[in-house]
Amino acid sequence: MIHQKYVDDYITAYKMGAIKLNKERIMLMNYLEKYVLNNDNLYFDEERINDYITFTEKWFFPTVMYQRFLAAFIFLYDSTTDDVYYDEHFWVVGRGAGKNGTISSLSAFLISQLNGIAGYNGSIVANSEDQAKTSITEIYDTVETNPVLKSSFNANKSQTEGLATHSIVKYQTSNGKTKDGLRDGFVVFDEIHQYQDDSGVSVYESGLGKRPQSRQFELGSDGYVRDGYLDNKKEIALQVMQGELPPDTMFPFWCKLDSEDEIDDESMWEKANPMLSKPLTSYGKTLFRKIKKDYLKLQSEPSKREEFLTKRMNLPLIDLEKSVAPYEQVKATNKPIPMDKLEGREAIGSLDFASLRDFAACGLTFKMDGKVYFVSHQFARKKFVDKYYGYSANPSDRPRNAAPIGEWEEQGLMTILDTETIAPEKVVNWFVAMREKYSIKKIVIDNFRADVLRKFFVDAGFELDVINNPTAIDGLLAPRIEDGFAANKFIWGDNPLLRWNTQNVLVTIDSKGNKKYGKKEERRRKTDGFKAFEYGEYRVDDLNDFDPEESLEFLNGLDF
Known part of the structure; x- marks a missing residue:
């Protein structure tokens, strides 16, 4: 068995009942122990993991247990190939779980001298320009307010360059018609619930593999597009965790309520949003109060129930056709x-x-x-x-x-x-x-x-x-x-x-x-x-x- 502190901490917290997981993440725990953590050809790059956590907490935000758990698998390697074990990461978390902050700190780290790969360019892709620019703007603001970072990064509101590695991260939209010839080291597909199919991402995916340690990240909360890109990725995630596809096909981290009844039990909300797992950070406490207010509004505004279930709890309606009212x-x-x-x-x-x-x-x-x-x-x-x-x-x-x-x-x-x-x-x-x-x-x-x-x-x-x-x-x-x-x-x-x-x-x-x-x-x-x-x-x-x-x-x- 291979071990890593943040991975062990997360699995132990689940087994001891300190955190609540939905059935898909319970499947993930079982799959990891059966197919991944017992593979002695794999190893965690402890230096990169710790450098990333330290970098994030110093310049961006305090991390929580689930973010450290995810970070460990970003830097899991196969000794037989000297390449990353997972080149695809699929994360579905409830609204407010810190997705964009993670994109920002991870993107900045991957183009930095701490990652140390020359020309390790990255693209942050979303349906809209405003969404795609969210993390680029956050990186820019962070660099501009910290003189130490200015010596390592050249940042503006459209892209950021890691000076030591000459690596650039920039925002893109999912209209990839003019993006042939990309040589990205990593691509982040944000708000994947909005993608009708893979037509907007295939160009970016084809640009991967030309740099060492290529990775793609697919992130978002759930949405209203059925049988689209997100639902297809969910099917792949289930097949991976059930042992029907090779273990390294994808790292799936899928958070949701297990049933609609759980919406009325606030202790279950962490199943959909791991930021709500105890102990709560100050951000987590603020987020919980906000979600609680949204929930209480459902009593007088039941029309918001579908959005609350879909975006906050990642439990979308399967049947999107209904009557006006009961x-x-x-x-x-x-x-x-x-x-x-x-x-x-x-x-x-x-x-x-x-x-x-x-x-x-x-x-x-x-x-x-x-x-x-x-x-x-x-x-x-x-x-x-x-x-x-x-x-x-x-x-x-x-x-x-x-x-x-x-x-x-x-x-x-x-x-x-x-x-x-x-x-x-x-x-x-x-x-x-x-x-x-x-x-x-x-x-x-x-x-x-x-x-x-x-x-x-x-x-x-x-x-x-x-x-x-x-x-x-x-x-x-x-x-x-x-x-x-x-x-x-x-x-x-x-x-x-x-x-x-x-x-x-x-x-x-x-x-x-x-x-x-x-x-x-x-x-x-x-x-x-x-x-x-x-x-x-x-x-x-x-x-x-x-x-x-x-x-x-x-x-x-x-x-x-």
């Missing part, structure tokens, strides 16, 4: 609307009129006593509802599970028009009638039908607020809508049509965590009423939450 929360909108109290109040009008040939949904949004009320009405063409829902057929002849259009019509929730199209005048006239009772500030519509409808609304004396990019507001409004449902903030009256619309919405999440409202089925499962509700939410903050009659009574009571 049906129990949608049903909770079924509370009486106090129409008499809303009379005279300000309202935001909204309209979804995607097609002249099927459905159109109108609505009014009100604020009162901390609640949001939505009064709506929809129009549909008879030929459309006959075709898809058997509207005119005998109940026994209707398609199975067809929407009960006739019942909703009888309830006054919608109007069926026996015309070739839904005339714009119909929807405009509904708002005109509503204006006799309510103060409609403006009417929000999307840009798809704005040109057709504008003249009709303007002629009727309404102000239009056109949403130029309806898809973009989905991501903006999704947290507000999700939190509003969870808090039972929305009141729609007994409106099964609107509840049906809402349940027909398919929420998808893109690679950046933004949500988009689509349809679970394109033709039959209509979402128009929900979209009208969403458009009202877009401008709900323009409304004042006060009773006009109370304001008048207050003014009449003043002695001018």
Whole structure:
């Protein structure tokens, strides 16, 4: 067996119960003891390990146990080749675990005289220039504030050179089209959860191997891209730890919760973020307080739960398609609307009129006593509802599970028009009638039908607020809508049509965590009423939450 102090310390801490590890890191411990630490051809370069730790703690930050453990395997060598044993390091840690600080200190060390390899250039690669520059900027700031380092490094905000080795580390973006011919000694791929595939990294990988002791580091927290670069690396990591690939294929350090239930046990959070393992440093204590605050916010802002699980706890949703809200929360909108109290109040009008040939949904949004009320009405063409829902057929002849259009019509929730199209005048006239009772500030519509409808609304004396990019507001409004449902903030009256619309919405999440409202089925499962509700939410903050009659009574009571 081969031994190294920092490796032994970490393994002993786990076995003694001093730290908690997730199942993937437990697999790592078993794999190391079975395939690596019992290989007498391997050795740890103690001088480089200690030099790196000393260098980091003197110039950058105090290290913690897991960082020292990782450092040891960076400088693990094979005596039969005199080369590094691991040329690929895969680290997935929760947000705030000190990833960028590690990149900074390690990059500076590797180009320095302490590493001692001439021309050992490095690239720090990320999807965005700002992210890629993070560590380069940190190295620059560290060098500029320490005169001793200035004698060893020539640093600016785009690159840093180790003067003794003539080695340069610079930032790059994952667009590697013009990077052929690189001769890097090391490459750091940062924020790998954003990579859709390996097309942005293959050029950099091909540049390795031309210098001695070449290494690549793949770092990040988890994200929303599924079946991409990160998920592929996870599969390789599992195969390595299960003995299905050669032991030196990759060094995998993968931190995460083992189950969603563990989110509610703060003692388990260190499974995802090793910076939270005891004893906590001052940074670790600050980080824990920040994570705890984020967790407590989930009680009032459940829309942040997915991000907390994904970024903080490295436990992303596998199914990135979902409904707007659990049906129990949608049903909770079924509370009486106090129409008499809303009379005279300000309202935001909204309209979804995607097609002249099927459905159109109108609505009014009100604020009162901390609640949001939505009064709506929809129009549909008879030929459309006959075709898809058997509207005119005998109940026994209707398609199975067809929407009960006739019942909703009888309830006054919608109007069926026996015309070739839904005339714009119909929807405009509904708002005109509503204006006799309510103060409609403006009417929000999307840009798809704005040109057709504008003249009709303007002629009727309404102000239009056109949403130029309806898809973009989905991501903006999704947290507000999700939190509003969870808090039972929305009141729609007994409106099964609107509840049906809402349940027909398919929420998808893109690679950046933004949500988009689509349809679970394109033709039959209509979402128009929900979209009208969403458009009202877009401008709900323009409304004042006060009773006009109370304001008048207050003014009449003043002695001018």
